[in-house]
Amino acid sequence: MKPVEPGALSIAPESVVQPPEQLRYARWLEWGTRVGLVALILIFLAYGIGLVEPHVPHSRLPEVWNLPVSQFLAATGLPTGWGWLAFAHRGDIANLLGIAMLTGASLLALLALLPLYLRQRERLYAALCVAQVAVLLLAASGLLTAGH
Secondary structure, eight states, rough: OOOTTTTTOSSSSGGGOOOHHHHHHHHHHOOOOOOOOHHHHHHHHHHHSSOOOOOSGGGGHHHHHSSSSHHHHHHTOOOSSGGGGTTTTSSSHHHHHHHHHHHHHEEEEEEEHHHHHHHOOHHHHHHHHHHHHHHHHHHHTTTSSSSS
């Protein structure tokens, strides 16, 4: 038998079999991140070439960029938390839609596992998926921030 060199794989990659739940999670996560990245790029391009009007005019950016967050919000009239959704039609704020899609990709991937686990009668794994989704939604809700 030939000795294996350090750092070399001892198992042929084609002989590794991934469980269906890992493949489903990976597929959903891959597509979610691709859609989020494409959205982020398209929205930024639309903002950058002026197809969508910004909330903060470009001429004001040097004035407000260096402000602390509280002063920036007061100077621009932007809300905190999920209030940005009301301004999502503006080019500079619409970029947050792409970021939200990217960060929400794992949530969708977890939800995609639920039917598979329930069909397999894997109640513990299904419960863990639900718990992870609940934690992600609670964190995104803003209920745990100091302002509430």
